[in-house]
Amino acid sequence: MSTDDRGRLRTLLDRAADWLLDATVLERLAIAVASTLLAIAIGLVIVAAAGFDPIRFASQLLIGAIGSERAILRTLRNSVLFVLAGVAVAVAFRAGVFNIGVQGQFIVGGFATVVSIIWLAAFVPTGAVGGMILLVFGTLVGIVAGGLYGALPGVLKAYGDANEIITTIMLNFIAIGFVGWLVAGPFSDPDATATRTRRLPANVELPQLVFSDPNLSIVGLAVTLVTVVAVAALLTRTSFGYDMVTSGYQAAAATYSGVDAKRMIVLTMTLSGMIAGLTGAVFVIMIQGYFTDPSGIGNYGFDAIAVSLLAANNPIGVLPAGMLFGGLDSAGSHIQINSDVPVQLIDGIVGLVVLFVSAPELFRMTAKRTGLGGDSE
Template sequence: MLGASAVQRLLIATASTVLALVVGLVVVAAAGYDPATFLVNVFEGSFGDATAVAQTLRSTTLFVLTGVAVAVAFRAGVFNIGVQGQFVVGGFATVVSILWLAPLAPENAVGGAALLVCGALAAVVAGGLYGALPGVLKAYADANEIITTIMLNFIVIGVVGWLVDGPFRGEGQRAPNTARIPEHVDFPRLVFDVPDFSVVGLAVALVAVGAIAVVMERTRLGYDMITSGHQEAAAAFSGVDAKRTIVATMTLSGMVAGVAGAVFAVMIQGYYSDPSGIGTYGFDAIAVSLLAANNPLGVVPAGLLFGGLDAAGRHIGIYSDVPVQLIDGVVGLVVLFVAAPELFRMAARRTGLGGEDR
C-alpha cells in the first residue's frame, strides 16, 4: 500500500466496494431476505426514475462537498475529523446572515441572488474560522487534531442546538428551528422538479472540486500543503513554514465544509434545525475521501456511490420489509471495506511499518 499509485489505490477501493456489496448480499440472504430483490430495490431507489435520480444527486452533492473538505486535509497529512462541525457552522451562518439581511434586499430574483452570495460568504468565513481553530492548536500548541476536531464537533452541535431552540427560534415554530428564509432566496429548480434538489447545488459542488484540484495540483499553496504532509523535513528544508501550512490546510478544509453547510441549508432545509438530526454528512465524508484515495477529482464518483446508497437505503426502508438496521449494516460494510486499506496505508506511513516511507 505504501508504494501504490493513486490509480492503484482507486482500483483497490473499487474492488473493496464490490466485495463489500457481495458480502452484504450474503448477509441479506442469511437474514432470510431475497438478495436479488434487495439488489433490484437498491437500483430502483438510486436510479429507478427521475425522482430516484434526484434523490441520489441530492445526497451526492453533499457527499462531494464534504468529501473534498476531508480530502484537502488528508491529502496534506492533517486529519480533519471536524468536517461535521464545520458543516454545521457554515449552514447556521448562512441562514442567520440571510435572515438578518433579508429586510434590506428587494424581494425579487436579484435580491435573492444577492442574499445567496452573502449567505455563501458567511458560510465560507464561519467554516474556515472553525477549521482554523484546531489547525492553530495543532501548529502552535502541538494538540492532536483528531481529538480537538472531534471535541469541536460536539461543542458546535450543542451550541447551535441551543441557539435554534432559544435566541434564534422562529416565531410559531413547534420544533427547535429558526425562521424560514424567504421563498425567493433559493436555487432554481432546473431539470428535476423536486423540492429539495437543484442542479445548481450540484454545479456548486463540481466547481468546488475543480477549484480545489487546481489549488492542490497547480499552486504553490497546494505544493506546500502536500509536501508538508508527506515530507515535513524536506518541506522545512525548502523553506516551507510547516505551522502556517497546517493552519492554511485546516482553514481551506473548513471553508469547503462551510459551503457544503450552506448548500444543505438553502437547497434542502430552507431554515436551520437542531443539528443533532440533520445527518452525518461530515462523518460519512471520511469514507468518501478514503474511497477516492484523497484525490479531489476521485471524490465525485465516490460521492455518487454513497449518494446512491443513501437514496437506496431510504427507498428500501419505505417500500420493502427489509429492516433499516440491515440496510445500515450493508452500508457500514462498504465503509469498512473501503476505509481499511487506506487506514493501513496511513498507519504504515506514520509508524514506518511495512517499508520505506514514500
C-alpha cells in the same frame, strides 16, 4: 508556437497515461472497488440471514439509486453534499492534517448561513435581486464561519501542539450542542412545532431550470463541480497546492522547500473548514430552507471521511466516491418505503465500506497470497 503546443499536449497525454498506468493509482482503484463490493456482499448475506430475499434487495438498491428519474435526482442531490464534504476532508488529509471535524464545520457553516440570511433579509428588497444578494451573502458567511471553525483546531495544533483528531471530535460535539441550543432557544421559530429556526425568505432559492426535484438545483451541481475542479487545480497546478501536498507526503521535504509547517497547518484547516462551510450553505439553501437540531441532521461530515478515503483523498476521485454514497443514501430512502428490509442496513454497509477502506493492507496481503494483482514489489 504550434509545435510547442503539440509538444505540450504530447507531454500532457504522456503524463495522463503514466498516471493511469501508475501502479498506485490502479491499486487504489482496485481497493476502492473491492471494499465496496465486499461490503455489499456482506450486506446481502446479512439480508439473507435475516430472512429476506437478497436478490430483491440488490435490485431495490439499484432501483432506489438510479432506477427512475426521481431516484437519480435524489442520488444527485445527496451526492452534492457527500462530494462537497468529501472534498473538504480530502484537502486536509492530502496535507497530512486529520480534520475529523468536517461535521462540526458543516453545521456551523449551515447555521451561520441561515442566521445571516434571515438577519440581512430585513435590509434588502424582496424579489429576485434581493434574493441573489442574500444568497451570495449567506453563502459567504457560511464559508467564513466554517473556515474559522476549522482554523481553530488548526491554530491549537500548530501553536499549542493539541492533537487535531481529538480537538476536532470535541468541536463536533460542541457544534452540535451549541448550535442545537441556539436552534432550540434564541433562534427558534416560535410558530413551528418542530425544533427549528425560521424559514429562509421565499426569494432565497436556487433556480430550478433543469430538474423537477425541488431540492436539487443546477446551481448546486455547478457549485459542486466548480469546487471539485478548483480544489483539484489548486492541489495540482499551484505553488500553494504543491506546498500542501508535499507537506502531506513528507513534512521534512516540505520544510526544506520553504514551507512554514505551522502556517500550513492553519491554512489547510481553514481551507478544509471553508469547504465544509460551503457544504453547509448549500445544504440549507438548496435542500432544507431552515436549520434544525443538528444532532439529527445526518452524518455527512463523518461519511465524508469515508468518501475521501475511498477516493484516496483525490478531489477528482471524490466525485465517483461521493456519488456512490449518494446512491446508497438514496437507495436507503427508496427501501424505507418500498421494502420490508430495515433501511439501517444501508448505514451498516456504508460502515463496512469505511472499515475495509481503512485497511488497504488487508487487500494487498490477500492479493499477494492468492497471487492476484501481480507483483507489487
